Amino acid sequence: MKIIKFLARVSPYQPNETAGFPDEVAKSYVDAKKAEYVNAGKAGKKGAATTESDAGAGGSKDETATGAPEA
Numbered sequence: 489m490k491i492i493k494f495l496a497r498v499s500p501y502q503p504n505e506t507a508g509f510p511d512e513v514a515k516s517y518v519d520a521k522k523a524e525y526v527n528a529g530k531a532g533k534k535g536a537a538t539t540e541s542d543a544g545a546g547g548s549k550d551e552t553a554t555g556a557p558e559a
Contacts, residue, residue, distance in 0.1 A: 490514035492523040 492514045494501045501507060506526055509517070517523035 491526045492517055493526045494523045496522045498522050 489508050490511055491506055491508045493506045494503055494517070496503055498517065508514075514523070514525070518525060
């Protein structure tokens with residue numbers, strides 16, 4: 489499995505999007521100069537939270553998932 493970053497639009501991917509593919513598929517995109525390999529540590533670093541808890545949803549710790557205070 490290799491992670492690549494697209495350099496050109498390849499439906500459904502847009503330039504600068506990353507995706508993981510089997511080695512052979514990733515190599516075909518890189519060889520065609522439509523993508524480049526990405527180090528695993530650099531993939532997905534857009535600063536966006538991936539879960540509600542990462543985004544700070546729910547407010548304080550003593551609130552339930554609905555935002556209501558716990559009884």
